[in-house]
Amino acid sequence: MSVAVQETLSVSGIILARTMGRGPQLVQHFARISGDLAKLEVKSHTAGEWQWSLIGFALAVLPAFTLLVGGLLMKTDNPATIGTLVAMIALQEQLLWPFEQLLEIGRDARKTRALFARIFEYLDKPVEIVERVDPVVIPRKAMRGTVQMEQVCFSYENAHRPAVNNVSLTIPAGSHVAIVGATGSGKTTLGYLLARLYDVDKGAIRFDGVDLRDMSFDTLSQMLGVVTQDPYLLHASVAENLRFSRPEATDADLIAAARIAQIHDHITALPNGYDTLVGERGYRFSGGEKQRLALARTILRDPPILLLDEATSALDTRTERAMSKALDDMSNGRTTITIAHRLSTIRHADLIVVMQNGRIAEMGTHDDLLAQGGQYAALLRGN
Ligand SMILES: Nc1ncnc2c1ncn2[C@@H]1O[C@H](COP(=O)(O)OP(=O)(O)OP(=O)(O)O)[C@@H](O)[C@H]1O
Ligand SMILES: [Mg+2]
Incomplete structure (x- = not known):
């Protein structure tokens, strides 16, 4: 139900529903889901309840039964006294009470086990990306920022063809490489591999000569800064969003990073400046403003790549x-890898790599590729 609410009551969800005229259907959908949930709740609260009632009934009847037996015993030749009977009943109460508690615990344990089964299902999933036991740690000062990809292959699970196929590329420290290519050619996937969000199937990726699989997570995240295709901002102030990447950053650091990302003037023009709340319930930044905030956040980390x-x-x-x-x-020796569709922006890159169906189709400088008259030249003509 919370997914349904998220999808339909979030700002983007409402915009989608309104522009598509799907409001009534979404209301129906919500009513159906909440109906299902209500049924499930009732079921979970009444499951095994009849057994419990039987037990409760038996426990309530027991004292009456004792009284009956006691009464009958009083009529015999060797009658029990009233005192014995009262003592019996008092004792019985004392014994029944913990017994009742025990049964209740059993019932709770059964319910809880059903819920835990779902949690354990997640906990039991194998972790795919693990840090080596004795990972290589590189101090920030010693990082240079060379990137080597060696016959890298990678396929997504259940995919019919590899998303990255036999890619070899060496990027010297401090250079600017641009990756271009048709949509779906594997550019973002290559970025995911560099950030080790997935491990390569074959081949290797090395930063400063160290295989990513041997590198500590901490070193890797210091080494590479990523700004993704659809940046995600937290529901927090602008300053907190920026500090997410480096909690100890000073206000001056924030401003410097925001200046580079060309967003500082915009932030200061807001009524609350850097304290403006970002997100659906706060100030809604435009697409380009979000991108610039995300870039400022990454710049703040000052990664060598x-x-x-x-x-x-x-x-x-x-x-x-x-x-x-x-x-x-501000790059002073920073390696920059730019993935772009707008070719005008990467014209001056040291190396342009053109990808096609997961492979490198061609690479070279803008002038080389233009002279070759291949893929890049065709893309440029189409632009
Ligand atoms: N999680 C996934 N599971 C299966 N296939 C995926 C997954 N993510 C991407 N793909 C597929 O892998 C291929 C490469 O995708 P990728 O996102 O790397 O392309 P791209 O070059 O970044 O495209 P674009 O220019 O549109 O951003 C695509 O065919 C895509 O459908
Ligand atoms: Mg992409």
Whole structure:
């Protein structure tokens, strides 16, 4: 039910429902789900309840039964005294009470086990990406930022073809590489592999000569900063969103990062400035503003390798140009990998890699590729 509420009552959900005219159907859908949930609740509260009633009934009848037996015993030749009978009943009460408690615990345990079965189902799932026992740790000062990919292959589970197929690429520290290619050609997947969100099936990826699988998670996250295609902002203030990447950052650090991402002026113009609440219940930033906030957040970490996956796609060309200039100015030896559809933005990259169906179709500088008259030239003509 909370998924249904999230989907239909969130701002994007309402916009979708309104523009598609699906309001009444969603109300029906919600009514059906809450009906199902109500039935389930009733069922869970009444399951095994008749057995429990029988036990309760038996326990309530027992004292009466004792009285009956006692009464009968009084009529015999060797009659029991009233005192014995009262003592018996008192004793019985004392014994029945803990017995009742015990039964109740049994009932609760049964209910809880049913709920825990669902939790354990998740806990029992094998962890796919694990840190090595003695991982390689590289101090921030020693990081240079070279990236090597060696015959990297990767397929998603149940996919009929590999998303990344035999990709080999060496990126020297401090250079700017652009990855372009048709939609679905495996660019984002390649980025996921660099961030080790998935492990490669074959081949290897190395940062500064260290295989990602040997690197500590901490080193990896310091080494690579990622701005994803659809940035996610927390429901918190702008400052808290930025500090998520580096909690100890000073206000001056925040402002410097926001300046590079070309968002500082916009934030200061807001009534609450850096304390403005972000998210559905707070200030709603535009697509391009969100991208710039996400970029500022990553810049704040100051990683030696920066991966931008369509991170500036929602910006107008002037803002984008100002941003890439600011990025270049502060890069001092930072390796930048840009995934882009807008070819005008990557024209000056040191190396342009064109991907097609998970493979590298061609690579070179803008001028080389243009002269070759292959894929890149075709993409450029189509732009
Ligand atoms: N989780 C997944 N499970 C199965 N297949 C996936 C998954 N994610 C992506 N794919 C598939 O892998 C291929 C490569 O996807 P990827 O997201 O890397 O493309 P892309 O080059 O980034 O495209 P775009 O330019 O549209 O962002 C696509 O065919 C896609 O459908
Ligand atoms: Mg993508």
